[in-house]
Amino acid sequence: MLLIHCPYCKEKRPEIEFAYAGEAHIVRPDAIAQSEMTDEEWSKFMFIRNNFRGEHAERWWHNAGCNMFFNAIRNTKTDKFVMTYKMGENRPTKTQIEAAKK
Ligand SMILES: [Zn+2]
Structure with a gap:
């Protein structure tokens, strides 16, 4: 079973509790x-x-x-979640992503 870490609940929960909601960091143009x-x-x-x-x-x-x-940063090839982070937080740098893999 795939477990996903929720940054708000601060625990790993089963995949069936989650839904994919699209690519992150897409900014809607103002009016x-x-x-x-x-x-x-x-x-x-x-x-x-x-x-x-x-x-x-x-x-x-x-x-x-x-x-x-x-x-979340997820590897689409392996389906492995590298890290999750709250809305409003900056996209992790490559250094932060590499550090999260260790
Ligand atoms: Zn949660």
Whole structure:
């Protein structure tokens, strides 16, 4: 069973309590920027995401637990979670990711 560490509950919980919620660190353009975007730019913002093979920053939702969203670095090749961190925290640097693997 895959266990995922929730940074809010501060414990590892079974995967079935969580839901994937898309790529992390996607910033929605403000209203002014949205009004100036072309349809093609808006479409790209809405639907085009990175699809890395390897370590990827993702948003997860602890929907059957504390109901909080958080971010995770997960290796999409091995399905291993390297680290999780709270919403609003900066994306970890490569050094921090490497340190979390040890
Ligand atoms: Zn939680």
